[in-house]
Amino acid sequence: MASTRELRRRIRSVKNISQVTKAMQMVAASKMRRAQERALATRPYSERAWHVLTNLASQREETEELHPLLRRPAQIRTIGMILITGDRGLCGGYNHNVIQAAIESMAESKVPVKLITVGRKGREAMLRLGRDIVAEFPGLPDQPSVTDVIPLARLVVDGFRQGTFDLVRLAYTDFINTLVQKPVVRRLLPVLIGAVEEEAMYEYIPGYEPEAVAEYIYEPDPHTILDTVVPRFIELRLYQAVLESVASEHSARMVSMQNATNNALELIDELTLTYNRARQQDITSEMLDIAGGAEALRQARERQAQERSAQGYR
Amino acid sequence: MDTIYCEVVTAERIIYAGDVNEVLAPGVWGQLGILPRHAPLITSLTEGELIIRKEGHEDELIAIHGGFMEVRGNRVTVLADTAERAEEIDIARAEAAKARAEALLKQPVSEEEFERARAALRRATLRLRVAERRRRWPRQRPPMPASEGR
Numbered sequence: 001m002a003s004t005r006e007l008r009r010r011i012r013s014v015k016n017i018s019q020v021t022k023a024m025q026m027v028a029a030s031k032m033r034r035a036q037e038r039a040l041a042t043r044p045y046s047e048r049a050w051h052v053l054t055n056l057a058s059q060r061e062e063t064e065e066l067h068p069l070l071r072r073p074a075q076i077r078t079i080g081m082i083l084i085t086g087d088r089g090l091c092g093g094y095n096h097n098v099i100q101a102a103i104e105s106m107a108e109s110k111v112p113v114k115l116i117t118v119g120r121k122g123r124e125a126m127l128r129l130g131r132d133i134v135a136e137f138p139g140l141p142d143q144p145s146v147t148d149v150i151p152l153a154r155l156v157v158d159g160f161r162q163g164t165f166d167l168v169r170l171a172y173t174d175f176i177n178t179l180v181q182k183p184v185v186r187r188l189l190p191v192l193i194g195a196v197e198e199e200a201m202y203e204y205i206p207g208y209e210p211e212a213v214a215e216y217i218y219e220p221d222p223h224t225i226l227d228t229v230v231p232r233f234i235e236l237r238l239y240q241a242v243l244e245s246v247a248s249e250h251s252a253r254m255v256s257m258q259n260a261t262n263n264a265l266e267l268i269d270e271l272t273l274t275y276n277r278a279r280q281q282d283i284t285s286e287m288l289d290i291a292g293g294a295e296a297l298r299q300a301r302e303r304q305a306q307e308r309s310a311q312g313y314r
Numbered sequence: 315m316d317t318i319y320c321e322v323v324t325a326e327r328i329i330y331a332g333d334v335n336e337v338l339a340p341g342v343w344g345q346l347g348i349l350p351r352h353a354p355l356i357t358s359l360t361e362g363e364l365i366i367r368k369e370g371h372e373d374e375l376i377a378i379h380g381g382f383m384e385v386r387g388n389r390v391t392v393l394a395d396t397a398e399r400a401e402e403i404d405i406a407r408a409e410a411a412k413a414r415a416e417a418l419l420k421q422p423v424s425e426e427e428f429e430r431a432r433a434a435l436r437r438a439t440l441r442l443r444v445a446e447r448r449r450r451w452p453r454q455r456p457p458m459p460a461s462e463g464r
Contacts, residue, residue: 038326045323048391052356052384146325217387219343219357228358228382232395236325 001286004282007275011268018264024090024278031142032250036175038143039243042236049233056222056229067226069157069234070191071124073166079113080134080156080165082105082188084172085122085242086249087139094173094181095121098245101183102171106131114165118152118242144246146239153235160189172241173248179255181248188237191230315369316350322364322376322392329376329397330366337390338365339383346383348390355385361436363444364392377401377444379437398449404442412438 057070083102084097099122106113114134117123123136135155140148159165168189174182218225317333339347340362348355359381366374381394415435419428 041327042325044321044328045325045393048321048323048384048393052382052391052393055386056356209419215354217353217355217357219341219346219355222356225356225358225382228380232325232393239325 004275004278007278011271011275014264014267014271018261018268021257021260023111025254025261028250028254028257030244032128032178032247032254034143034245035247035250039175039240039247040307042240042243046233046236046240049229049236052193052229053226053233054193055216056226067223067230069189069230070193070226072190072192073163076166077111078165079109079111080116080159080168080189081113081185082116082118082152082156082168082170082172082238083126084170084245085119085124085125085289086118086245090256091249091253092256094249095125097181098122098171098173098183099125101185105169105171105185116152118290140242140246142246144239144242147173149235149238149242151248153231153238155233156189157234165189170237170241172245175244175247175251176235181252188234191233230243318350318352318368318388318390318403319346320390322366322394322397324381324394329394329399330374332368334368336367337392338367339392340364340378341383348385352385352390354387356382358382358439359392359394361440362393362405363440363447364397375444375448377403377440379440398441398444400444401444402431405442405445408441408445412442443463453456 081102083099085098089095102115102122112132114132115126116135116137117126117133118137119139123133127131137152156165160168166186168283169185170188171183171185174184261305315335317335318337320330320332320334320337321328322330323368331382335350339346339348340360342358342360345362346357357377361379362377364376364378366376376394376397376399378392378397380392381392381397382390383393393453411434415438418431419435423431
């Protein structure tokens with residue numbers, strides 16, 4: 001059995017670990033709540049923007065002619081895939097799950113897939129697998145704002161317009177609740193007004209409602225307006241996906257840290273029991289030593305006395 | 315008096331929502347006034363001040379930096395890239411940003427940086443103008459004259 005001193009040291013270190021994991025759990029919980037609130041706050045904008053898009057589209061026969069970002073390419077030669085992961089570990093299966101989902105989607109596609117990674121973990125995994133990474137973005141801040149995703153949005157929009165990508169997919173983690181996060185891969189570009197279910201963040205887009213209205217007055221003209229609306233819409237999709245991913249990462253971290261804290265507390269209990277047992281045994285054996293020593297001394301003395309008296313009789 | 319429902323939304327939050335009497339917006343082709351029962355309209359917006367008028371209330375001043383506006387079925391929806399209510403504007407911060415941008419514009423910098431500084435200067439100036447306007451205006455506007463012939 002381990003010595004009591006060693007046990008005491010182990011208990012102390014496990015206690016420290018439990019304090020650290022507890023703190024991480026609390027931090028993750030508050031960050032998760034904030035990311036969740038932010039994700040919900042984007043919903044009104046997204047709904048209104050979608051209304052404008054569908055209203056504009058409902059007045060034109062050929063939607064796809066309206067704007068290059070709404071056009072389905074004749075042939076798909078290259079696919080762009082944005083992979084959103086975290087920068088750090090210690091968050092259960094969060095990074096692994098979304099990377100796995102991206103890999104599965106890549107295995108299914110018949111044409112080459114070019115990757116754009118957001119977050120270090122996804123980049124590292126894809127580099128290890130030797131996949132084609134065309135761009136990488138460092139992890140996003142804990143409280144991302146729309147401006148943080150603008151460079152990323154610009155990259156994919158330009159890539160799509162120039163034909164570098166004929167389709168852009170987005171792999172991210174959908175926050176369902178604190179305990180459930182679902183990795184998903186959805187289409188980001190082109191934006192197809194008729195097929196909402198395949199779109200990234202489709203839960204934020206309200207149903208299509210082709211409400212008849214009189215012809216709009218356009219200032220300046222539909223093309224210019226779509227030129228501002230559609231890229232904004234893409235930025236928003238990315239922003240929402242990032243927020244959902246951040247909320248998922250924090251909730252995954254919160255849950256795994258909670259488990260770690262619970263395990264540490266359990267371990268402390270076990271170690272304390274072992275420690276007490278060891279201490280008791282030490283005391284017992286010490287007492288046995290003392291008693292044994294005293295007994296030996298007494299016997300030795302008795303023997304001496306006997307010997308002396310035996311000599312005396314002689 | 316007739317009203318029109320007005321909403322000002324950014325990607326991050328809802329800035330304003332309510333029934334109003336008039337909306338003045340900075341359209342790409344100049345200032346636009348939207349009154350109740352306006353015809354359907356979609357327009358891009360530039361940087362400028364959005365003014366929301368409501369009878370018996372102080373005018374609501376909002377600094378917006380680009381976006382677009384849809385008018386449809388007695389409803390105005392402003393989707394702004396960024397927007398701040400006049401009372402939320404941090405004057406000290408805007409002034410500091412303005413000074414910084416101006417200092418940068420005096421130095422020889424790359425074209426890209428120059429553009430960025432100019433945009434920053436425009437934003438700061440707009441913020442200051444909107445905040446200033448609010449301070450000068452009377453707290454309570456007189457009720458608008460009742461429209462006739464209705």
